[in-house]
Amino acid sequence: xxxxxxxxxxxxxxxxxxxxxxxxxxxxxxxxxxxxxxxxxxxxxxxxxxxxxxxxxxxxxxxxxxxxxxxxxxxxxxxxxxxxxxxxxxxxxxxxxxxxxxxxxxxxxxxxxxxxxxxxxxxxxxxxxxxxxxxxxxxxxxxxxxxxxxxxxxxxxxxxxxxxxxxxxxxxxxxxxxxxxxxxxxxxxxxxxxxxxxxxxxxxxxxxxxxxxxxxxxxxxxxxxxxxxxxxxxxxxxxxxxxxxxxxxxxxxxxxxxxxxxxxxxxxxxxxxxxxxxxxxxxxxxxxxxxx
Numbered sequence: 001x002x003x004x005x006x007x008x009x010x011x012x013x014x015x016x017x018x019x020x021x022x023x024x025x026x027x028x029x030x031x032x033x034x035x036x037x038x039x040x041x042x043x044x045x046x047x048x049x050x051x052x053x054x055x056x057x058x059x060x061x062x063x064x065x066x067x068x069x070x071x072x073x074x075x076x077x078x079x080x081x082x083x084x085x086x087x088x089x090x091x092x093x094x095x096x097x098x099x100x101x102x103x104x105x106x107x108x109x110x111x112x113x114x115x116x117x118x119x120x121x122x123x124x125x126x127x128x129x130x131x132x133x134x135x136x137x138x139x140x141x142x143x144x145x146x147x148x149x150x151x152x153x154x155x156x157x158x159x160x161x162x163x164x165x166x167x168x169x170x171x172x173x174x175x176x177x178x179x180x181x182x183x184x185x186x187x188x189x190x191x192x193x194x195x196x197x198x199x200x201x202x203x204x205x206x207x208x209x210x211x212x213x214x215x216x217x218x219x220x221x222x223x224x225x226x227x228x229x230x231x232x233x234x235x236x237x238x239x240x241x242x243x244x245x246x247x248x249x250x251x252x253x254x255x256x257x258x259x260x261x262x263x264x265x266x267x268x269x270x271x272x273x274x275x276x277x278x279x280x281x282x283x284x285x286x287x288x289x290x291x292x
């Protein structure tokens with residue numbers, strides 16, 4: 001335990017996961033196991049500071065999931081809230097509450113808490129997507145996560161909400177905004193606060209070439225994914241003042257723990273990012289704070 005220094009006591013550190021390297025690891029799993037044996041193939045992004053699952057940060061998890069052509073994950077439900085940001089492939093789908101939603105690269109699928117859902121690949125290529133979950137909350141703080149599986153998709157009676165957010169629509173809205181940078185939230189009309197869920201909020205960012213975003217310095221845990229483009233993120237350590245630079249490119253994913261100050265800069269063209277954080281959780285509990 002470190003002495004009090006006016007910063008949060010997280011063990012997590014900023015970290016970047018290269019998509020090309022991680023994809024190679026995922027594809028090696030193709031021959032090692034099938035969905036019949038493992039049900040789902042997922043590569044969890046474990047924070048090197050905390051070194052245990054399911055922590056990408058203290059409150060939110062990122063993972064890459066792979067489905068090969070013809071594969072289907074069994075229907076299941078859980079207390080954990082999950083978003084799926086589709087990265088690669090065609091013919092992939094998520095069915096929520098009995099409704100099948102096809103996924104194209106950049107699309108976001110929301111699966112609300114304890115709602116039956118399953119995944120499948122009806123295409124000819126591998127499908128990969130980013131799983132965005134609040135699972136760390138249930139692993140350490142609220143041990144109330146129920147999980148159930150079902151061979152066939154249950155009736156959709158009682159389905160509260162299921163939404164698909166199409167990337168081409170979000171990109172068009174970002175491009176229509178003035179300024180060298182733009183940020184829009186994925187809003188959900190059926191949610192009281194219109195965030196993606198009661199625990200997580202999701203956003204899309206546009207950063208023009210050589211533009212830098214305004215600094216963020218708050219208590220949220222942040223995860224970023226590069227949809228397209230390239231650039232770098234400068235992160236200031238709250239305890240030491242030291243800076244870390246993360247270089248990112250197409251499909252890379254990185255995390256920034258609570259109270260780390262950061263900015264993003266795009267290089268070699270316009271960059272588009274997908275990001276999510278734990279703002280709704282912190283806001284409800286009265287834990288949110290910002291330095292600005």
